Amino acid sequence: MPTVGIVGVGLIGRAWSNVFSRAGWNVQLYDAHAQTLEAAPERIRQSLYDLAAHGLVDDPEAAAARISIAASLEEAVAGVDLVQESGPERVSDKIAIYKQLDAAAGPDTILASSSSAIVASRFTEDLAGRSRCLIAHPVNPPHVVPIVELCGASWTDPAVIARARKIYDSVGQVAVEVKKEVDGFILNRMQAVLLSEAFRLVSEGYVTAEDLDKTIAHGLGLRWSFMGPFETIELNAPGGLRDYCERFGPTMYGLSKLPVTEALWSEENIDKVATSWGKSPKPEQIAEKSAWRDNRLAALVVHKREQKQYD
Secondary structure (H helix, E strand, O other): OOEEEEEOOOHHHHHHHHHHHHOOOEEEEEOOOHHHHHHHHHHHHHHHHHHHOOOOOOOHHHHHHOEEEOOOHHHHHOOOOEEEEOOOOOHHHHHHHHHHHHHHOOOOOEEEEOOOOOOOHHHHOOOOOHHHEEEEEEOOOOOOOOEEEEEEOOOOOHHHHHHHHHHHHHOOOEEEEOOOOOOOOOHHHHHHHHHHHHHHHHHOOOOOHHHHHHHHHHHHHHHHOOOOHHHHHHOOOOOOHHHHHHHHHHHHHHHHOOOOOHHHHOHHHHHHHHHHHOOOOOHHHHHHHHHHHHHHHHHHHHHHHHOOOOO
């Protein structure tokens, strides 16, 4: 039975544990924070039962039984096929962790980081086994949002990328390859542009924050839940993508040519957006709404799986 070592069992690490355990993998957990590690198996078990209610996990108890706690990082990565590291998003921490991982994991073990913005070359350059290191960037929460962006450094073995892609696809994720390193990878760069424009439109008084959210949730987001931007514009002109660009390219350029500046993310601008948003939820309310979000996403995943894909 294949085995994954999960290093770092916060929100993302626990979600990865859900993904691999429900797919039939053994899961070995490690976290330097003892209380976080101790609480993780039960929290993962609950998440498995939450998805079972949607039909996304066949046997949550069997999946939970495949999860074990390791006494050390070395024990967590011993004999595993893949390490999924989900530690702090700081280069110094990544360098320290990967030095340990490279020394402890077997030579054929893939070392993958869940980093959301830091490219692999910034923390793997000096490793003897740097050719087996890559980014496998998920989207929160990865146990219900299946995309995972694979991005290696210039020294990452292409065969490792190909092997990793097969692994993630086999456990129900949707793997895409980022062909060369770029900070933030693909999804976060797309998200950053949209968020910056959202801050601009709200702070300059064109729309309230609540109404802007509605344009995505009840507009763009409906199409984007099953089509990407290129497929979307292909259907918005009778001649497809090139026809769309000929018809609307100048308009799209005109609408998007304003630069993203530091001022958009200044304290003054953030205050304007926060005031427009007008909500100050407590941590327990955030947790409650996050659970609601996960259930909505799970239901959407089920719906998408049941629908015929257009080839």
